[in-house]
Amino acid sequence: MSVRTDYEPLPMEDLVRYAAPLKQLLSPVALGLERVPRQGAVLLVGNHTVYAMFDMPLFLLEVYEKTGRMVRALGDHFHFDIPVWRDLTRKFGVVDGTRENCAALFESGEAVLVFPGGGREVMKRKGEKYKLLWKERVGFARMAIEHGVPIVPFASVGVEDMFEIVSDAEDVLNSRVGDLMKQLGILDQGWIRGGDMIPPLATFGSRLGPLPRLERQYFLFGHPIETTAWAGRHEDREACEELRDRVKTTIEDEIHELEAIRDADPERYPVQRLLRHLAARFGGR
DSSP states (O other): OOOOOSSOOOOHHHHHHHHHHHHHHHOOEEEOGGGSOSSSOEEEEEOOOGGGOSHHHHHHHHHHHHHOOOEEEEEOGGGGGSTTHHHHHHHTTOEEOOHHHHHHHHHTTOEEEEOTTHHHHHSOOTTOTTOOOOTTOOHHHHHHHHHTOOEEEEEEESGGGSOEEEEOHHHHHTSHHHHHHHHHTGGGSTTTGGGTTOOOEEESSSSSOSOOOOOOOEEEEOOOBOOGGGTTOTTOHHHHHHHHHHHHHHHHHHHHHHHHHHHHOTTOSHHHHHHHHHHHHHTTO
């Protein structure tokens, strides 16, 4: 059993170079990273944010800088069906999210990242801000139980405050475009999953353009959830659902906690951080 090795993960210095401008602009806050085990297999489980572009480089960088660990993400299968994109995805250490690859990563003692909401959680619709869209998935819980790996639940807040969704999959499906897609059988294609993979159209909030509003990024890591209590029950659906629900509830609580921290943050926006910096620098003169 082995993970695909026809690529090299992105060197960390390249990730630092790539993420540095984002880090300077969005000034991430990562809380609870001391709870991430410094060695041995661990499964990081969290909420996927809309578009999934802005917080992930910062997430990877924060974990690496604070723990020394490079996280290996399990990616949705569709990532590996798209030329060029699949190569970029692999360079970031993303692995096709099969059970075999997940097991191989655990056996190698890796820190593994998974978003149970998958692509559907990325393609948010109106009214789904920071909502977990896991359906009935229990695969991550089954794998963690089978291999006795602890789960660290985490939350990410910030990205979905940057966007306002003005058109989503429901709007497309209920339009003439949606009728045409149905007639052409496009919705039956595996990659579009009946419309689940139709991306939303969003603005930065004022509807003046497609650029995002700049929001600070917040991450919160919870205490590891040991899976030994469910040992040997990885084929027991009830056991997997019990673990899944515990992780899901923890992440939802973390999201609410981060929203409160965000609302009370006097340096939430870049302008606020700049003004406070200037006041601290020149206030005594």
